[in-house]
Structure formats: structure tokens, C-alpha cells
Amino acid sequence: MVKVAAIQCSSELGAVEENRAKLTDLVREAASNGAKIIVLPETAITGYVSQDLKTNWHVRGRPLEAAFKGRDPREAAETVPGRSTEHFCALAKELKIYLTIPLLERVGDLPAVEAAGEGEAETTPPDAPKYFNTVCLANTAGDLVAHYRKLTPWPYPEKSWATPGDRGVQTYDTEYGRVGLAICFDIHTILEPYEPKRLWALLYPIAWVDEEHPADWFWHRLPARVKPFHHYLIGANWSVDRPQRWRGYGFSTILGPDGKIMATAKSLYGSEIVYAELEPAR
Numbered sequence: 001m002v003k004v005a006a007i008q009c010s011s012e013l014g015a016v017e018e019n020r021a022k023l024t025d026l027v028r029e030a031a032s033n034g035a036k037i038i039v040l041p042e043t044a045i046t047g048y049v050s051q052d053l054k055t056n057w058h059v060r061g062r063p064l065e066a067a068f069k070g071r072d073p074r075e076a077a078e079t080v081p082g083r084s085t086e087h088f089c090a091l092a093k094e095l096k097i098y099l100t101i102p103l104l105e106r107v108g109d110l111p112a113v114e115a116a117g118e119g120e121a122e123t124t125p126p127d128a129p130k131y132f133n134t135v136c137l138a139n140t141a142g143d144l145v146a147h148y149r150k151l152t153p154w155p156y157p158e159k160s161w162a163t164p165g166d167r168g169v170q171t172y173d174t175e176y177g178r179v180g181l182a183i184c185f186d187i188h189t190i191l192e193p194y195e196p197k198r199l200w201a202l203l204y205p206i207a208w209v210d211e212e213h214p215a216d217w218f219w220h221r222l223p224a225r226v227k228p229f230h231h232y233l234i235g236a237n238w239s240v241d242r243p244q245r246w247r248g249y250g251f252s253t254i255l256g257p258d259g260k261i262m263a264t265a266k267s268l269y270g271s272e273i274v275y276a277e278l279e280p281a282r
Contacts, residue, residue, distance in 0.1 A: 001277040002176045004201075005035035006236035006263075008252040009271040013047035013055055014076040020045055020084060022271075024091060030273050031095040037176070039100045041238040041252075042184050042207035043133060045084050046076050046104035049157055051240045053209070057104065057161040059131060064160040073131055073161055077106035085136055085144055093142025098174055100181070100236075102205045104161075105134035105149070130163045135181050135205050137172055146170040148181035152189055157209070169193050177281030179203050187222070191229050200281040201232035208237050208248035218251040219261060227259025232278055239269060 007026045011019045023040055030038050042048055049056045049068070058070025078084050085101050092099040108129030133150035149165030150158075169190070170181045177200025182190045184206045194202070208214055218235075226233050233255040240249045250268035253261055254276040263276040 002036050002280055003034045003275060003277055004037040004039075004234050004254065005030040005033075006039050006234050006252040006254055006274040007041070007271070008237055008239050008250065008265050008267075008274065009041065009044065010051060010239050010241050011041070011044050011047040013050045014071065016046060016076055016078070016084070019047065020087060024087075026271055026273065027088075027091060027097075027099060028095070030275075031097050033273070033275065035097065035273075035275060037098045037174070037179070037201070037203070037234065039203050039234045039236040040102050040205060041236045042102055042135075042205040043104050044102050044205070044238065046073075046078070048207040048238065049209075052244060053246055056157050057131070059128070059161045062160045065156060068157070068160070070160065073104055074106070074110050074129070077104045077131055079107070080105050080134060080136060080147055081144060085138075089138040089142045089144055092138035092140060096140045098140060098179070099138045100203050100205060101136040101138060102183070103134055105132040106130075107132065131161050132165060133158065133162050133183055135183055135203075137170075137179070137181060137203065139172070139174070146172045146181055148183070150183040150186055152186050154185040169197065171197050171199065175280075176278070177201060184208065187225060191226065195229060199229070199231040201234060201278065202226075204233055204235040206235055206237040206252070208251075209246060210248040212247065214248050214251050218253050218264070222253065223255055223259040223261060226255055230257045232257060234276075236274075237265075239267070239271065241269060243269070
């Protein structure tokens, strides 16, 4: 059997160094408890949206929902490879683990910012960088072995910054079995493209947002969605530091190939690590 971990925690929007340090401590804790495969929440290094859902990433010229105050991602987004991938690859090598690296990725150089003149509409410059919702995978040797860009960004918050992924599905053969990568909203469409790959486990970073109680999704609808594909799912959802008016945080869940819940988070706030023992592929 192999022990795996889904790390549930909050992130501060744009506080990359602080988030990186927090995640490092949690990864060390999970590894010290025997986890060999560790999954972190969606864009946990960069932050997804603010915990109160009032501030969101916004690229000039892209539509932004009225509920959000926009923040330019240019200073927080990172390249791949970059500082965060190098840091977490080194950590994976040190701890001899497989580790997901979820971040807001920038592709392209940063142009100078030019303010729109009076009466002029903001537009996206033709040479502007692209931004992707990305998760990478580091192996036990510290190599970057998979680089996945979210294929189906969730329209409501991500239309203001995210470019749909252009790298297709991503797999890697560990000694335990073949793993694939997906991110949150992808779950509605990604399982069918992965089916021919015969996955052993889907590594699944999440930043779920819902108006309804998330138990119905994580404990009923998600297992029903995954069950026909007969592979494990290691789902690491975000949390918040204090109660919020919205729902969707918490409930990080590890599912078996039969669609049954093997482990799930017990808390909604702060950090928690969810563990399970998985049977390696034959």
C-alpha cells in the first residue's frame, strides 16, 4: 500500500512567498507522516480569489464580474519553470515524494503598462502575456515530470484572466501506477479524455465555490461522476481562515476506484491534511 495526502489550506491572494512557506511546512508534515504522493489545492501558491470573494485576478481588456474588484496578476504570476517550481521540485527530491505544484502561470514577457486615456476603452495589447491555471508534478528525483494547464476554466471568476489550457491531458507513470492531472471545473469534462490512458489515480487540486452546501457535491455527485472510470481520486480543496458568507471550502476527499469515500476532511477552516492508503496498480 502507498500512503497519499490531500492538503487542505487557505491562500492569500498574491502573497506568493507567504503561501509558499505555508505550503512547504504542510508538505513536510505530510511527508513526515509517511505520505508519498501529496496534492495541494488549486493555485495555492498564487491564490485563486480572496477569501471573502471580493477580489479576483483581472487582465486588462478581459470581462470582470461586477461582484469582484480586479487585481492585475502580472506581479504574482510565475513562469514554468520558475521560482516556485524550482522550490517545490527541490522539496520533492529532499523528501522523496511526488508533489503537485499549483500556481497561476504566466507565458510571455511583461510589457510596459500604459493607462487608457480619457474616453478610451481598455484593450489587451497584442503582445500581452497569457495566464494559465496550472498544476505541475514533481517526482521523487526532483524533476518536473508533468505540466498541465486547466482545459476548462470556470467562466464566472476565470474569464477575467485565464486562458484555456493548450497542453492536453498529462500523465506520468509512478512506481505505484499512472497518475493524471486535472483542476477543479475540469472534472465535468476531463474524465472521458483520460479514459484511454487507464489512470491509477487522478491528482485533483480544487478551489470549489458554491451557493449550496458542498457535501452534496463532494460526498455524492463527485463520487458518482468518478465511479465509472475505476481509478482513485485525490482531491485537495481550499479552505478559509474564518467563516465566510459563501460555501465550497473544505471537504477535501480521497475516493477509491469503486467511487467510495476513503477519507474526507473533518474541518472547514484552517489547515488539515487528509490521508489514505491506496493499493498500487497491478
